[in-house]
Amino acid sequence: MLQLYSYFRSSASYRVRIALNLKGLRYSYVPVHLLKDGGQQHASDYQRVNPAELVPTLIDDGHAIGQSLAIMEYLDETHPEPALLPRDAVGRARARALAQTIACEIHPLNNLRVLQYLERDLKLDEVTKADWYRHWITLGFTALEKMLIQSPDTGTFCHGDTPGLADCCLIPQIANSRRFATPLDAFPTLRRIESACLALDAFAKAAPQLQPDAV
Numbered sequence: 124m125l126q127l128y129s130y131f132r133s134s135a136s137y138r139v140r141i142a143l144n145l146k147g148l149r150y151s152y153v154p155v156h157l158l159k160d161g162g163q164q165h166a167s168d169y170q171r172v173n174p175a176e177l178v179p180t181l182i183d184d185g186h187a188i189g190q191s192l193a194i195m196e197y198l199d200e201t202h203p204e205p206a207l208l209p210r211d212a213v214g215r216a217r218a219r220a221l222a223q224t225i226a227c228e229i230h231p232l233n234n235l236r237v238l239q240y241l242e243r244d245l246k247l248d249e250v251t252k253a254d255w256y257r258h259w260i261t262l263g264f265t266a267l268e269k270m271l272i273q274s275p276d277t278g279t280f281c282h283g284d285t286p287g288l289a290d291c292c293l294i295p296q297i298a299n300s301r302r303f304a305t306p307l308d309a310f311p312t313l314r315r316i317e318s319a320c321l322a323l324d325a326f327a328k329a330a331p332q333l334q335p336d337a338v
């Protein structure tokens with residue numbers, strides 16, 4: 124059976140949980156607590172699984188795959204139905220661009236180790252750190268809202284009327300933004316797509332608070 128190394132609050136893990144659910148794939152959940160014991164992602168056992176010391180990692184047939192976007196594309200190749208990416212090349216490029224606007228332009232700037240560096244090394248206080256967090260989300264979401272609203276390819280979901288790769292990235296990022304009380308009034312399209320996604324079991328069941336390691 125597939126194994127997923129995950130942390131309930133990790134938005135990159137949340138993306139993969141949604142993708143697995145959309146495809147109806149069963150998996151066993153291996154918790155990696157990012158704060159306990161100095162961060163279990165840094166333990167030598169886990170470093171052997173994922174040298175980047177990040178979650179998620181998917182194990183399939185003894186192969187360890189890191190990076191949530193790579194994992195989701197791997198799942199799409201190995202279990203093509205239902206597809207996470209559109210059939211046409213232009214559509215695939217658009218879906219990847221939307222997903223990467225979140226996964227490459229927002230998320231890395233707000234990752235735990237970045238926040239820890241801001242706090243521990245640069246001595247930023249909580250308020251300034253939260254400002255940093257909201258700043259990068261707002262900038263990224265502003266771009267994303269425009270990309271979505273300007274395109275006739277936006278449907279019920281980020282691309283058309285079936286959920287896909289970009290939606291798998293969007294919902295966890297919105298969840299993070301809500302945790303840090305980021306104002307979302309300026310992003311009606313993102314909020315509309317969020318409602319459509321959360322009405323689906325695949326998204327609802329992947330929520331952080333429903334995971335076995337949720338505290």
Ligand SMILES: N[C@@H](CCC(=O)N[C@@H](CS)C(=O)NCC(=O)O)C(=O)O
Nearest residue numbers: 133134135177178190191234235236
């Ligand atoms: N680009 C990676 C990002 C993975 C990542 O940053 N994971 C976070 C949790 S969302 C993590 O493990 N952070 C641990 C740390 O910062 O020490 C992916 O998409 O999988």
